[in-house]
Amino acid sequence: MCIAILNAGKRIQKDKLSNCWKNNDDGAGILYVADGALVSEKFPNISRLDSDKNFEGFYARYVDINNKYGDLPMLLHFRIATHGLTPEYLHPFFVSESVGFVHNGIIAGLGTKDKSDTSDFADLLSNILIPSAATLDNPFIEESIYRFIEDSSKLIFLDKDGEYRIFNEQVGNWVGENWFSNLSHTNKPIRYDYGYKLGNKYNDPYGSIYDADEVDDWNSGFSKGTMYPYSNSNKYGIEDYDYDAKFINDTYFCAECLDGAAEGNY
Secondary structure, three states: OOOEEEEEOOOOOOOHHHHHHHOOOOEEEEEEEEOOOEEEEEEEOOOHHHHHHHHHHHHHHHHHHHHOOOOOOEEEEEEOOOOOOHHHHOOEEEEEEEEEEEEEEOOOOOOOOOHHHHHHHHHHHOOOOOHHHHHHHHHHHHHHHHHOOOOOOEEEEEEEOEEEEEEOOHEEEEEOOOOOOOOOOOOOOOOOOEOEEEEOOOOOOOOOOOHHHHHHHHHOOOOOOOOOOOOOOOOHHHHHHOOOOOOOEEEEEEOOOEEEEEEEOO
């Protein structure tokens, strides 16, 4: 899946960002505040043969931005595309000139194979007046957002004053003053088959770098009520997963948008 990051503390270590890039390898984006304005930069990873070089370019720019503007929080996002497979759908997205966001997850009922669900969601939010992160505390706006994302998707909003708001914060994890929407910043790749069933056995697209016990522990985390005791994943046990499904460079039927050509990893 993608990973959304709030970088409100120390500069994030290069190895963590490298893990994010490898585990979510369709590209990255940064949202930051520069001289009172909200700025978005996106870094496609179109050629996997140049992936390491592309990451170095991203990381060099991240360090530069952090040096210049790191006194205020910034958002980072690393993507695995499911809907809308072109670089224009890299995060972040804006909902107004002064508020943008990044998203981790899939928003049910939105997106097609040609347009991402997050882009659709940004279009919906842009119809609401949201001049600051504090506006998201409005009960109507807050409840409307949660009705779409439920209890599994994670959103981080940032405004031009450096104020932020995390939705479903409890699903991610804090490392110091930085917040990560999942564990793909660690050295254990996280990939899921997305079709009629959510979740799959662990599959390492980067080589067999973990021993059998690590893999078994990781796979067992998908049992009912263990690793993710919330949302849709709690509906399925380990016996439900399709162990024979292909993982990389393939498409699957998308149960959310009824699209037979949706990308299989997210």
